[in-house]
Amino acid sequence: MSKGKSNEPLIVVKGLQKAYRTPAGDFYALKGIDLEIWPGEFVALLGRSGAGKSTLINMLTGIDRPTAGEIWIGGQAIHRMSEGKLTRWRGREVGVVFQSFQLMPMLTCAQNVMLPMDFANRYGTPRRQYARARELLAAVDIAMHADKLPAAVSGGQRQRVAIARALANDPTFLAADEPTGNLDSRTAEAVFSVFQQLVAAGKTIFMATHDRDLAARVSRVLHIEDGLIVEDTRPASPAEGYELVAQMEA
Ligand SMILES: Nc1ncnc2c1ncn2[C@@H]1O[C@H](COP(=O)(O)OP(=O)(O)OP(=O)(O)O)[C@@H](O)[C@H]1O
Numbered sequence: 001m002s003k004g005k006s007n008e009p010l011i012v013v014k015g016l017q018k019a020y021r022t023p024a025g026d027f028y029a030l031k032g033i034d035l036e037i038w039p040g041e042f043v044a045l046l047g048r049s050g051a052g053k054s055t056l057i058n059m060l061t062g063i064d065r066p067t068a069g070e071i072w073i074g075g076q077a078i079h080r081m082s083e084g085k086l087t088r089w090r091g092r093e094v095g096v097v098f099q100s101f102q103l104m105p106m107l108t109c110a111q112n113v114m115l116p117m118d119f120a121n122r123y124g125t126p127r128r129q130y131a132r133a134r135e136l137l138a139a140v141d142i143a144m145h146a147d148k149l150p151a152a153v154s155g156g157q158r159q160r161v162a163i164a165r166a167l168a169n170d171p172t173f174l175a176a177d178e179p180t181g182n183l184d185s186r187t188a189e190a191v192f193s194v195f196q197q198l199v200a201a202g203k204t205i206f207m208a209t210h211d212r213d214l215a216a217r218v219s220r221v222l223h224i225e226d227g228l229i230v231e232d233t234r235p236a237s238p239a240e241g242y243e244l245v246a247q248m249e250a
């Protein structure tokens with residue numbers, strides 16, 4: 001991904017389809033997505049429940065495989081990568097915030113954040129990894145819970161641990177599935193401001209969300225409906241963004 005130049009898209013998606021096998025036959029959750037995402041873009045993906053947001057995020061992060069189509073990220077063909085290569089690539093280059101957090105229950109919050117560093121063999125000794133984990137937890141305002149197990153903190157706090165973990169290896173690309181879905185507005189604002197700082201530092205963020213106020217303030221808004229992108233806009237101002245988002249969700 002480091003090879004990517006800013007005059008080229010970071011992500012190119014072509015004819016992407018995803019079918020899930022169901023007892024009633026194949027169900028197409030994505031029906032042909034074409035998309036280019038540029039370095040430094042802050043993209044919000046809006047759409048009703050069941051529209052295909054999580055499915056698209058799972059494709060972009062290589063967590064699940066497309067049925068048809070291509071996904072290129074930083075010049076690499078994600079759709080063709082072997083499982084092992086995909087896992088290593090994701091560990092180094094991508095931060096993922098899952099809709100359901102997916103923290104390891106036996107590890108403390110700090111250890112959850114250290115895990116991707118450990119997998120990628122980065123940030124030195126466990127002591128240094130721990131210090132970095134605490135910094136990341138502090139950025140989302142939960143350093144005080146660093147040494148607790150996930151079960152011993154609230155849902156919103158677990159969500160913030162998941163965000164800190166996604167940032168563990170300083171990823172070029174952050175994909176977040178409703179990262180503020182369990183947060184009160186003040187905490188959601190804090191998370192959003194961490195994301196804004198990342199974008200200011202040149203990172204690319206792709207965020208599925210139901211939060212209109214936040215969606216209105218990103219650089220690009222996509223609207224997905226029944227597995228297709230039906231709108232793709234770059235609002236010139238938060239006011240225009242708000243107007244757009246309100247129309248999309250209407
Ligand atoms: N493993 C699966 N098997 C069968 N169908 C699935 C599977 N996962 C998702 N789907 C279906 O695919 C469609 C898209 O689901 P997806 O989870 O991507 O929606 P979403 O936009 O993320 O919704 P939400 O806002 O509720 O999170 C839905 O109709 C869902 O029922």
Ligand SMILES: [Mg+2]
Nearest residue numbers: 053054099177
């Ligand atoms: Mg979802």
